[in-house]
Amino acid sequence: MPVVTRGFAGRGRSDPKLPPGQYLTEDFPVLSAGPTPHIDTSTWEFQIITESGARHKWSWDQLMMLPTEEPTVDLHCVTKWSKLHTGWRGVPLDTLFANVESAADYALVHAYGGYTTNLPLADLLDGQAWIAYQYEGEPLAPEHGGPARLLVPHLYLWKSAKWVRAIQMTTEDTPGFWETAGYHNYGDPWLEQRYYGD
Amino acid sequence: MARAALLRRLTWQAATVLEIREETATARTLVLAVPDWPGHLAGQHVDVKLTSEDGYSAQRSYSIASAGMPVEAPLELTVQRVPDGEVSPYLVDAATVGDQMEIRGPVGGYFAWQPDDGRPVLAIGGGSGVVPLMAMLRTHMVAGAKMPFRLIYSVRTPADVIYAKELAATGSAEVEFIYTRETPSGWPHARGRLDAVRLSQLAYPASAAPHVFVCGPTGFVESVANALVLLGHDAMDVKTERFGPTGG
Numbered sequence: 126m127p128v129v130t131r132g133f134a135g136r137g138r139s140d141p142k143l144p145p146g147q148y149l150t151e152d153f154p155v156l157s158a159g160p161t162p163h164i165d166t167s168t169w170e171f172q173i174i175t176e177s178g179a180r181h182k183w184s185w186d187q188l189m190m191l192p193t194e195e196p197t198v199d200l201h202c203v204t205k206w207s208k209l210h211t212g213w214r215g216v217p218l219d220t221l222f223a224n225v226e227s228a229a230d231y232a233l234v235h236a237y238g239g240y241t242t243n244l245p246l247a248d249l250l251d252g253q254a255w256i257a258y259q260y261e262g263e264p265l266a267p268e269h270g271g272p273a274r275l276l277v278p279h280l281y282l283w284k285s286a287k288w289v290r291a292i293q294m295t296t297e298d299t300p301g302f303w304e305t306a307g308y309h310n311y312g313d314p315w316l317e318q319r320y321y322g323d
Numbered sequence: 324m325a326r327a328a329l330l331r332r333l334t335w336q337a338a339t340v341l342e343i344r345e346e347t348a349t350a351r352t353l354v355l356a357v358p359d360w361p362g363h364l365a366g367q368h369v370d371v372k373l374t375s376e377d378g379y380s381a382q383r384s385y386s387i388a389s390a391g392m393p394v395e396a397p398l399e400l401t402v403q404r405v406p407d408g409e410v411s412p413y414l415v416d417a418a419t420v421g422d423q424m425e426i427r428g429p430v431g432g433y434f435a436w437q438p439d440d441g442r443p444v445l446a447i448g449g450g451s452g453v454v455p456l457m458a459m460l461r462t463h464m465v466a467g468a469k470m471p472f473r474l475i476y477s478v479r480t481p482a483d484v485i486y487a488k489e490l491a492a493t494g495s496a497e498v499e500f501i502y503t504r505e506t507p508s509g510w511p512h513a514r515g516r517l518d519a520v521r522l523s524q525l526a527y528p529a530s531a532a533p534h535v536f537v538c539g540p541t542g543f544v545e546s547v548a549n550a551l552v553l554l555g556h557d558a559m560d561v562k563t564e565r566f567g568p569t570g571g
Contacts, residue, residue, distance in 0.1 A: 127380065128337045128423045130373040135381045135409050146372075146382045148409065155541045155565050158433050160548035160558045204384055205370075238558065268545055306432045307331075319370075320430065322332030 142199070144314035147207040154206055155268045158302070162238040162288050166272050171256060172291040173221060176229040183221070185272065188256065191216045196255060198278035200285075201314035213276055215257030218249045218292075229294035233301060234275055237288040241301035244277065244284055244311070246294065253279055256289060281312040281319070331361070335372060335425040340418055341397055346485045350403045350451060351415050352388060357426055362394035363387055365458035366435035366536065366564075369400070369428030373410055383410040386454040386538075386564075387429065390461035391437070398426070401485060403451035434536060434564045438466035442534040442560075445527050447517070447547055449477045449539025455564060456538060457486055460496050471533075472496040475525050477517045477543065480505040499525045517543075519550040529555030538564040 143149060166185040173181040183191075193214050200208045233243050248254065257276040258265050265271035270287025277285050283303050304310050309318040317323060342354035363369075367387055374380040389399035404415040418424075436444060436459045444463065446456035453476050463472045476498060478484050490498050501517045502510065515521070527533040535556060537547050544565045551561050 127335075127372075127374045127378075128425050129376055130413075130418075130424045131422050132417050133373040133375050133413050135373065135375055135379055135413075137375070137377075137379055139379065146380075148381065148383075155545070157563060157565065159563055160552050160561050161545060162558070205382055268541070302433075307333075307430060320333045320427075 142209060143207050144201055145317045146319075147201055147205055147314065150206040150208055153208060153211075153269065154202070154204075156202060156204055156283075157268070157287065158240070159238060161267045163267055164237050164272060164288060169272055169290075171221075171273070171289065173225050174291055174293045175225060175227045176294045176296050179226070181221070181225055188216060188258070188273070191220055194255065196276070196278075198276070200278055200282050203281040203283055203308065203312070203314075203319050207314075212261050213255065213257045214259035214262075215255035215273070215276060217252060218254040218256065219252065221256065222250060225294075227294045229296045231295045231298045233293045233295055233299045234284075234286045234289060235291040235293060236286045237290050240286060240288070242284050242286050243295075243299055243301045243304055244280065245298075248277060248280065248284075249292070253277060279313075281309075281314050283308065284312055333370075333427045333430070335427045336360070338398070338424055338426040340420050340422045340424075343418070343420060346401060347483055349415065349483075350401060350485050352399050352401045353414060353418060355398045355400065355426065357398050360394070360398055361429075363391055363398075363429035364432065364435040364437055365391045365462040366455045367429035367431045367458075368455070369398070369426050369430065371400070371410065371414075372425040372427075373413060374425070381409050384430070386458070388454050388457050388461075390458060390465045392462065392465055401451065401454045401457070434538070434562050436462065436534065436536065438462060438468040440534055441470065443471040443473075443527055443531055445473055445475070445533040445535045447475045447477075447526070447535070447537045447539075449517075449543035449547075450479075450483070451485065452537075452539030452543070452564070452566070453485055454538075456536060457489075459536065460493060463496055464494055469495075471527070473525075473527060474498045475501065475517065475522075477501040477503060477539070479503050481507045501525075517547060519553060522547065522550050523554055526551070526554070529557075532557075532560065535561045536564075537561065539566070541565045 254277040258273040338355040344352040
């Protein structure tokens with residue numbers, strides 16, 4: 126039996142569009158562990174590094190040449206806010222992985238500023254993830270991960286690494302920054318996988 | 324901090340309100356008895372879950388205000404009422420001694436400070452962002468730590484100062500106030516924001532290599548963290564915790 130808090134009513138009903146324990150916000154809160162890196166697109170580079178060490182590189186101009194998609198997705202942050210129907214533009218990871226030869230099952234994502242996060246490669250493919258560089262029709266602001274961030278909205282938002290710079294393929298799962306600091310290794314919001322052991 | 328220490332399954336625990344301290348017109352401290360509390364580090368937070376009689380529940384995260392030691396001390400949370408919030412109005416306006424809620428944690432091992440950290444501590448808080456920094460200041464005092472500790476606290480008006488009495492007597496830890504809307508009478512500085520110029524006057528210099536913790540609303544943290552990097556602080560030494568205009 127859960128503990129009942131005397132006199133608490135709250136909003137009284139749960140929104141079925143929200144995963145358990147989440148609440149709706151209209152703002153776009155910012156969660157980062159340190160200062161916001163400011164990265165110039167003239168020096169920006171994105172890499173996919175395979176388990177054999179092969180590197181596939183894109184400059185900003187090369188990224189801009191690739192076909193884009195405009196996903197509208199719901200965002201769920203482990204700190205409990207959710208934001209629905211957000212509009213993005215970016216390049217699907219399927220496109221970037223099209224010519225990458227890899228037998229590895231895991232990805233470790235690296236960001237400018239040193240942040241890392243891990244997830245299975247399967248979660249990056251099949252139309253589930255993008256390198257996103259526009260938010261609601263505008264260039265992505267630095268505090269939200271600009272010039273470009275990973276967007277993988279079916280997992281808690283810490284997996285959508287801001288300031289993404291590389292995806293490293295690994296044959297063994299390698300926990301990232303929050304995953305080694307007590308947060309869940311996979312982070313499915315609908316299963317409320319917030320913390321280690323959830 | 325050792326990975327093993329952090330990787331512990333977090334279960335919901337019943338917490339009972341032991342005492343309430345009104346801090347300002349919009350913030351109060353809840354002193355909680357949590358029977359199996361495992362202890363925490365200054366800077367960590369907890370998840371709070373409130374459940375109504377018909378089974379509806381809501382969760383939010385709150386920073387811990389009490390020192391990380393002794394481990395058997397009651398847990399203190401300081402909560403600021405968020406307009407149109409769901410959980411904070413209950414905690415600030417309705418909760419009374421003896422009420423129960425559920426807690427799990429502590430959570431977060433990055434925005435955290437321990438007294439065996441050898442660096443000077445520079446803690447910079449905006450509004451209720453002072454709460455986890457107060458846990459650090461209290462830990463510094465309880466531990467009798469010798470390294471320099473400076474809190475820079477930005478608030479709107481003197482009436483908005485949380486922990487005012489305690490911050491007037493912090494021993495060796497230094498406290499500097501910045502008032503953004505209204506200063507105390509006779510205050511030697513004009514009201515204003517903690518911009519790069521004020522920060523360069525009040526913060527330890529980058530050459531002292533302090534361990535820096537910045538907590539507050541997103542705009543405050545962005546501006547202060549950017550200014551610290553421009554003043555020469557290594558981005559890896561600057562740890563931030565941001566909260567948006569919502570949260571409540």
